[in-house]
Amino acid sequence: MVEPRTHWLARPRTIRWIWIAFAGVLLLTLIPSLFIEQHEHFGLEGSFGFYAWFGLVTCAAMVVGAKVLGMFLKRPDDYYDD
Amino acid sequence: MTSLSPGLLLLFGAALLPLLPARPRDGVLLGLPLLTLAAVWAVPDGDALRVAFLGLELVPVRGTGVGRLFATVFALMAFTGALYALRQARLVEQVAAQVYAGGAIGVTFAGDLVTLFVFWELMALGSTLVIWSANTPQAYRASLRYLMVHLFGGVVLMAGIAGHFVETGSVAFTAMQPDSPARWLILVGFLINTGAPPLSSWVPDAYPEASPSGAVFLSAFTTKTAVFALLVGFPGATVLVWVGLWMIFYGIVYALLENDMRRILAYSIVNQVGFMVCGIGIGTAMALNGAAAHAFAHIIYKALLLMSAGAVLHMTGRRKCSELGGLYQSMPLTTLCGIVGALAISSFPFTSGFVSKSMIVQSTVDEHLATIWFLLIAASAGVFLHAGIKFPWFVFFQKDSGLRPPDPPWNMRAAMVLFAFLCIALGIFPQPLYALLPFPVEYEPYTATHLVAQFQLLLFSGLAFFTLLSLMRRTETISLDFDWFYRRFAKEPLLKFTLRGSNSRERFVAAARRRVDGVIARLFRTHGPHGMLADNWPTGSMVLWVAVLLALMLLVSYL
Structure with missing residues (x-):
């Protein structure tokens, strides 16, 4: 059972349903x-x-x-602090 | 008919604000922008005020369609921003924001480059004060870096205007081409304010350091005033196409790397302004209409996004995505408004971004600009990625941060709801906006093919986002940018220069002082209390000398 304190949107069951619905909508846009x-x-x-795959x-x-650029550009966020 | 610039209403009204007690001040804060809006619409087309000044023909107030469009959304923004800031912002910020808005509106009515410059610099001062009034050491330092960039831009612009005047003998603000060094300088001066490369980093450096409401004001005026200036001054300048495309992809990549929620939105300002700059570079009626419409829509949805981010910052005191998440549970209204703004910036159908940006894209089709078209389509997908999903996902959803702050106070909620409503209303009923555009509109955004294309593009971008989520795990980092050159690379030499400079200045001042001290000392010796020339001569010695003189004369007369 799901903990009663968990928000309904955060339950794994809901998230699974959201994914299924999302996949359905994606197919729908292709039709x-x-x-x-x-x-x-x-x-x-x-x-x-075209628009989908592009x-x-x-x-x-x-x-x-x-991600690749980030390897070169990222610095700790206190980089400029004195 | 003559009239004064509507921007002056805000400028002088702002000066009254500190003198008023709290209650009436609220009324004036909200009333001034509305009064200004009325004044904007009262200015007739054409030159409404001409002044001869130092041999220049100035036109401080000129009514134009495109100017009125920008002034309208600036006044709307000043009103909604004032409402959002009403109870939370410091007085100095509220005053500075009105001055800032007044400067922006002044620019939109400028008929000559000198007037434009004066209001341009007023904006720089107002906006610096807005950043400053966040009252943190970080904000103070950021505001000085911001001011330096803008003063530099101002100098470049002034140099260009002066050169242009020497060449043509006119300071009229009309369409130009970058065909001489002077006009290049004007173009560069405008571009610095749009956040164009290489100085783009002033946007994400300064704006996120402002207060929650300060960032809302900042997002609207400076960059969009620059878009207005380019739209009037350099329509069809091809270089702008490539500058715009650079800004678009710069914004996407840096926003994808960013962790600070308001810095993500600051990068996306550069990205969105890139679309407008690109459209201005294309320069057809369709593209210019698109750029103007997109600026109008952008001010509203970007302010909405920053208001929702500001609400989160105000209620939690946190600004890093890595420390946020799960806020939808206790801030439903802020979440909803954030999502509406995110959909609008992504040009989701039935939002304002859909009816404005697509005109810029359409203009590349009309002009058969294949490469630019493919890049703009990819960029449209990228906008959904970096702002449309990333911002709401990491701030309001993602993991549960355990934070349960309520929605913000009533005035902040009201401001957000107003702009969320406008985002959707403009998306569903674009006609009033289209009617304000500089050229007649022959464009219908809601066709079946356009809708299908946009849904496919955005939803599959969403699929890419969620399947690649592991590649976007938040790290507590910033990304190096051009500001590294003046914040790190040149820091030691500049510090040395400052130290040496102030040392040698001190030595110079000391030498000069010694010289002056020498003169004073000499004067003191002769004219001081013991100086010979300053002595009081007693009456007795005078009598004695008179006696000596008389004796001498007696002697001489006997001889």
């Missing part, structure tokens, strides 16, 4: 791509679910890129 032709201006964005890939690239 219109089967019917709607995105205006093709620059070639690539005519591909299936968002996913570029975000992953930005997170990893930031």
